[in-house]
Amino acid sequence: MKDTYDVIIVGSGLGGLVSANLLAKEGLRVCLLEKNQQFGGNLQTFSRDKVIFDTGVHYIGGLAQGQNLYRYFSYLGIMNALKLHPMDPEGFDIVTFNDDPQDYPYAQGYEAFSNTLLKQFPQESQAITTYIKTLKWVCSNFPLYNLEPKEAGYNMEVFQMGAKSFIDSLTENETLRAVLAGTNILYAGTAQTPFYVHALSVNSYIESAYRCVNGGSQITKLLLKKLKEHGGEAYKRHEVTSFTVSNGQVTSVLLKNGKELKGNLFISNIEPKQTLTMVGEEHLRKAYRNRIKNTDNSIASFSVFIVLKPGTFPYLNKNYYHWKDYKSPWEALDYTQENWPLGYMASMGIEKDQGIYGETLTGLTYMRFEEVEPWANTFNTVAEKNERGQTYEEFKQAKTERFLNVLEQKFPNLRNCIKSVYASTPLSNRDYIGSYRGSMYGYTKNHENPLKSILSPKTKIPNLYLTGQSLNMHGILGVTIGAVNTCSEILGREYLLTKILDSENALIDS
Ligand SMILES: Cc1cc2nc3c(=O)[nH]c(=O)nc-3n(C[C@H](O)[C@H](O)[C@H](O)COP(=O)(O)OP(=O)(O)OC[C@H]3O[C@@H](n4cnc5c(N)ncnc54)[C@H](O)[C@@H]3O)c2cc1C
Numbered sequence: 001m002k003d004t005y006d007v008i009i010v011g012s013g014l015g016g017l018v019s020a021n022l023l024a025k026e027g028l029r030v031c032l033l034e035k036n037q038q039f040g041g042n043l044q045t046f047s048r049d050k051v052i053f054d055t056g057v058h059y060i061g062g063l064a065q066g067q068n069l070y071r072y073f074s075y076l077g078i079m080n081a082l083k084l085h086p087m088d089p090e091g092f093d094i095v096t097f098n099d100d101p102q103d104y105p106y107a108q109g110y111e112a113f114s115n116t117l118l119k120q121f122p123q124e125s126q127a128i129t130t131y132i133k134t135l136k137w138v139c140s141n142f143p144l145y146n147l148e149p150k151e152a153g154y155n156m157e158v159f160q161m162g163a164k165s166f167i168d169s170l171t172e173n174e175t176l177r178a179v180l181a182g183t184n185i186l187y188a189g190t191a192q193t194p195f196y197v198h199a200l201s202v203n204s205y206i207e208s209a210y211r212c213v214n215g216g217s218q219i220t221k222l223l224l225k226k227l228k229e230h231g232g233e234a235y236k237r238h239e240v241t242s243f244t245v246s247n248g249q250v251t252s253v254l255l256k257n258g259k260e261l262k263g264n265l266f267i268s269n270i271e272p273k274q275t276l277t278m279v280g281e282e283h284l285r286k287a288y289r290n291r292i293k294n295t296d297n298s299i300a301s302f303s304v305f306i307v308l309k310p311g312t313f314p315y316l317n318k319n320y321y322h323w324k325d326y327k328s329p330w331e332a333l334d335y336t337q338e339n340w341p342l343g344y345m346a347s348m349g350i351e352k353d354q355g356i357y358g359e360t361l362t363g364l365t366y367m368r369f370e371e372v373e374p375w376a377n378t379f380n381t382v383a384e385k386n387e388r389g390q391t392y393e394e395f396k397q398a399k400t401e402r403f404l405n406v407l408e409q410k411f412p413n414l415r416n417c418i419k420s421v422y423a424s425t426p427l428s429n430r431d432y433i434g435s436y437r438g439s440m441y442g443y444t445k446n447h448e449n450p451l452k453s454i455l456s457p458k459t460k461i462p463n464l465y466l467t468g469q470s471l472n473m474h475g476i477l478g479v480t481i482g483a484v485n486t487c488s489e490i491l492g493r494e495y496l497l498t499k500i501l502d503s504e505n506a507l508i509d510s
Helices: 014-024 068-076 110-120 122-139 163-170 174-180 195-207 217-229 272-279 286-293 330-332 369-375 388-411 425-434 476-491 493-509
Strands: 004-010 030-033 044-046 051-054 084-086 095-096 100-106 211-212 233-235 239-244 249-254 258-267 302-307 318-323 343-348 358-366 417-423 465-466
Touching: 004 014, 014 030, 014 068, 014 217, 014 476, 030 174, 030 258, 051 217, 051 358, 068 493, 095 174, 095 239, 100 110, 100 174, 110 122, 110 174, 122 163, 122 174, 122 195, 163 174, 163 195, 195 476, 217 233, 239 258, 239 272, 258 272, 272 286, 272 465, 302 388, 302 425, 318 388, 330 343, 330 358, 358 369, 358 388, 369 388, 369 425, 388 417, 465 476, 476 493
Parallel strands: 004 030, 004 258, 030 233, 095 318, 258 465
Antiparallel strands: 044 051, 084 211, 095 100, 239 249, 249 258, 302 358, 302 417, 318 343, 343 358
């Protein structure tokens, strides 16, 4: 490790990894610092009983040839090496409800998506057509989503459209409304969520949906390999404790191990509220501090990670989004102790040479941080092992049982197929990722006040930038685009986009 770098990046989540690569590719001397034992943040995998689980990547959209993430990952040089498995074209996501025996599949490709919905809702042709047309139009308003070099404008018509209000306006049919909102665990949707958040997520999966074979950590490994090829450096178990500010510029970062690293530019890939504390509030204007402090974080989650007995539970090449009733997709965050969980996503891991039976099933649902408040002052990760105590274990056990009961309503034979079950709570996410109160997806967006929650990658300190899921959008696609946006501030948007487009043309020519 050197003492000085051109760019120091704090946090090796996807935003940090992509930014590190984009800048190292330009010949800048980049150093990426990660506090954990594993790089990747939410891209991390872990294993139990010799099988692999993903923590934060169940499926990825936009990865078919020519689509947006495919093009960005190609520029980063990782696309060809990714081990992906296409999900069921006739239904990669299935929306279901208690007391409704029907499966409502989302098919891949707009024609199939539309035809499948029309088969189930033959009277709703206009609603379905308007939904698709609007979805595509909204996505066309985001230049980097479409790899266009022009600056993003803020078309208020787009930013002020609410997801729920727009979907509700399409039809009086309660079932169709619920089906169109039915995958909104993808973005923790509430009545305040803007429609663009829905559109940018759902569109990418309708275009194509893939699972990562043996987990999403392959993205991390490939990006690290590329970073090293470009001369960049990355260090895990190197926690940054503060940024040093002198004469209005960041001059160095201090590490927990006592080391100081100097740099010219700094990018923080960690939660912006945490970044404020590490910079020292006195170095930032009050209005800026308050804006970040007062931005709400999305809700946290509770997951069950089920190891299946061999040969018992068929591999399902699709996700299930299951809800208590048609109102639940927008109300599931406001659960009570009695009715939790009101909905969940169930997804399976895929291994190389996947056979008929699956090895793992993960269930993901909402959980507010207040539920784990009694243990909020404990900290536990693999690198820093600590017990949270017996009462926490009992809490986890009780919630796991509750969740399994609800999963069993959809998958009646599930309990007989379980070899072992593990669970994660908002505390796991907080301790591993550093997310504020275990928040799943960073900052929430609000169509009633859309610009309030959109943070610029530039901070009020000229050589300190932000990246990661709290900025533009969360998700593998959203964070990758966010990193391109951050690096555009450093390299110039037109310059960077032209390079990406030129590299595509060079490939076509060869
Ligand atoms: C349960 C769950 C399921 C998801 N499923 C999907 C999915 O199926 N598809 C999809 O596209 N997206 C999914 N996502 C979202 C996606 O995983 C995230 O949006 C994305 O990975 C976040 O990237 P990030 O750059 O913000 O970094 P993060 O993942 O937030 O990582 C930040 C990194 O910074 C490190 N760090 C923090 N503090 C310090 C410090 N002081 N010093 C050094 N390092 C530090 C952390 O350890 C961490 O490695 C899911 C998210 C969750 C929570």
